[in-house]
Amino acid sequence: MQDGVVLTTLDEFLNWGRKNSLWPMTFGLACCAIEMMATGAAKYDLERFGCGAFMATPRRADLMIVAGTVTLKMATRVKVLYEQMAEPKYVISMGSCANKGGPYWQYGYHVLKGVDEVVPVDVYVPGCPPRPEALIEGVMTLQKKIANERLLRNKWVKHA
Amino acid sequence: MQTRWDVGEPHKPTINTRTEQLKSDLLTLNMGPQHPATHGVLRIEIWTDSEIVAHAIPHIGYLHRCMEKHCENLDFRGVIPFVDRLDYLASMNMEWNYAMTIEKMLGTEVPRRAELLRILTCELQRIASHLMAFGTYAIDLGAFSPFLYAFDYREKILRLFEEVSGARLLYNYIWIGGLWNDWSPEQISRVTAFCDDMEEEAKKYHELLSMNKIFIARTAHVGVMSVQDCIDFGATGPILRGAGMKWDLRKNEPYSLYSEFDFDVPVGTGEVGEPGDCWNRYIVRMREVVESIKIIRQVIEKLEPGSIMGKVPKVMKLPEGEVYFRSECPRGELAFHLVTKQDSKEPFRLKVRSPCFTHTSMLPRVAPGQMIADFVATVGSIDIVLGEIDR
Amino acid sequence: MHKELSDLINRNVTGANAVAYLTADAKKFDSSITVETSHIYKVVEFLKTNKTTSFNSLHCISGVDYTDYMEVCYMLTNYDPSAVRNLTLKVRVTDRVNAAIDSVVGQFVSADFLEREVYDMFGIKFNNHPDMRRILCPDDWEGFPLRKDYVAQKDYNGMTVYPDNKMNMEDREFIVRQNMIKKAQAEKAQ
């Protein structure tokens, strides 16, 4: 009964709706934020993926793009912002600094080595800074991940 | 008229007597590290008295990436990618200043074509950086379409830089002794085409935003910083010029080949509002774009073929000594204080004097007595970049 | 320029014994004036107010750690298109445990943030400074990062600064592991 036609189509419908309206939170830290703005601007438009409405408050956002170097002083704020977001929330770690500390990993006493130490990350976008197309490709990879999520099939059927 | 910015005691709350008994204390507000108007991770602790800012304390360090500690363990060529990441909106100017500091110490002779191409790239970078400042300042005050125009023309410059150096934002293009690769004549012709379009575009921006009544109402007479104030705080660049002082390192202490070009230094004269307010700082930046176009055209006339890399030893060993080199960046005067030991392969100490660092220290002086919305306009108008403040 | 300036300082500010350090090749390096640590406020006040060679702005304060002493360099400039002047004023601090210098915030307001950064990075306190706190590192940070003998702390409120799984240790010791495998196979073969 687990993958019956009813639940699967309902899941697909829900996933389709959620993946095409990911609202990112304006969370620019460093150089990658400029590329994120360039992605939001006219030439490489993120709006075409339903992802262009940059929300200022974490309450109304369901995608956090960590764009830039996360320092130890900022890490607690990143954690607080992540916890304030509403539940179906996703994190894209953009740029080498957010992935694993990037160029600042060797003598960076104040740099957090990768944002996945404080926040669960869904997609890592490499680059320093990544091209706007690379960020769009990262968003598309995240959409693939959302596309086959099992929302109803796990919750309704207890002893799956 | 009550003095607007005596730093000592905070602004006395102007509550009329009837509500005197209401015992309303100052409210602490965090214009926190994540805020649309702070251009990055700057936290400003504002003590407000019902929408009027009593005093503001900036907290920085949220993007302190230990760059100066890195520079003590990197050889001289390896430092350039880290110097790019200081002011990531004007990477070319950062690299150029660092390269000139080392060249002054090494005494290398940079070929004329390389010097001319450096001026060309850095003036293009100044236009791109001012376009960015124009776009984000409009967003701070709520106008979204100028952001799209500014980024449309900024993409044209980034495309040119990508063809020459390979990267869009952090180039590692200006090396010690010259340049990495050369500009082909076709690219140069595209630069002239860009300059002609940019001239009309600057006029269009003037109509679109500068003369807009709402924009003038939001920025004229707001966040006034007098010339004496700027000199006390060590403010430089568009802020000092916006206050009315004609000071530009490219004119007053000409480095490289700037003495050969004639361009004038735009100054905030107060045709709208008064000198030193947000509008004049903004208009100084927009006029600097036109001046940079003039310089680029003169450089292209003077270009002649030649080598682009001077004679630099393969393994760079610098003699003992100390150099403090200043250059004019889009945000103000950047300077590198380099200290080296005898025959050292890496800098013993590299201190970066960041213009935005001193501009942030002016905020507590300007904030008292302003409305919060005006304070947002003031922070936007001094155009700070956090990578350079926190290093 | 530095020679006459140091004599001028010595005449006007008693006990400052300013020593001008002139570099051999002025085109390549900067020369500077070293001043007595306790007289720094009076020298800066004199340089700001005197008529002949006045400096009306403090461009930058940068600390340098020469392991046996620490140096604080004040870069003074004169923002006057007619008379452009730059000067590097140096002060030495030998005490590494609780180093303290007089603050020049009274003369130049821009020194407020600059001195806080020198304190944050080198641990040199500035007396009668309005707000002597760290500026770049968090307030509860241990140690002074830009000193030559600085060792980063293990972790900072729950986050490890250098986590082992991120340091690519297994890639660095690839050669060591290869040799051990080869030695093990060699012993097994005998």
Place this chain on the structure above:
Amino acid sequence: MNTQVHHTSSVKEYFGGLWDGIYSSLKGMWITFRYVWAVAPVSIEYPEVREVLPERARMRLFNDALNCISCTQCAMACPVDCIYIASEKLPEGSEIKKTSNGQAIRLHLTQFTIDTALCCYCGLCTTVCPTECLTHSHDYEFSAYTIDSMKYDYLAPDIVAWRDRIVKA
């Protein structure tokens, strides 16, 4: 003065200010409205329309392991130390292979991994490589779900498959 002193403006000032506001906003809106027909669309529909990258674009690093003489110049030049190279001596009798431009390969390369999660794409390694085997490809589509999949071992077979997929300039 920052706090606007409230002054009652005369009728002419009031309507004049009103007209200024409307006129200047309309002029701005006219510029934007002209974009409907006067300016060609700017945005690039990324997945379908891909912009042709310039020849020197510095995206993902690629190392042609056959030509590598394991001289570790790139590892020393890298400011971030994210290139790990290990090589071993060739046994005496084996014949010396040649690289594409004729240099003899004396050391057998056993490990060549680049951690692209740390790399800062500055291109310093490609300028130092004597046999030009380490170059920047034009591939920027390699976002991943896990961090470890970003450490590329250039001796692994799947990397050769990746090489044929990208358009190598």
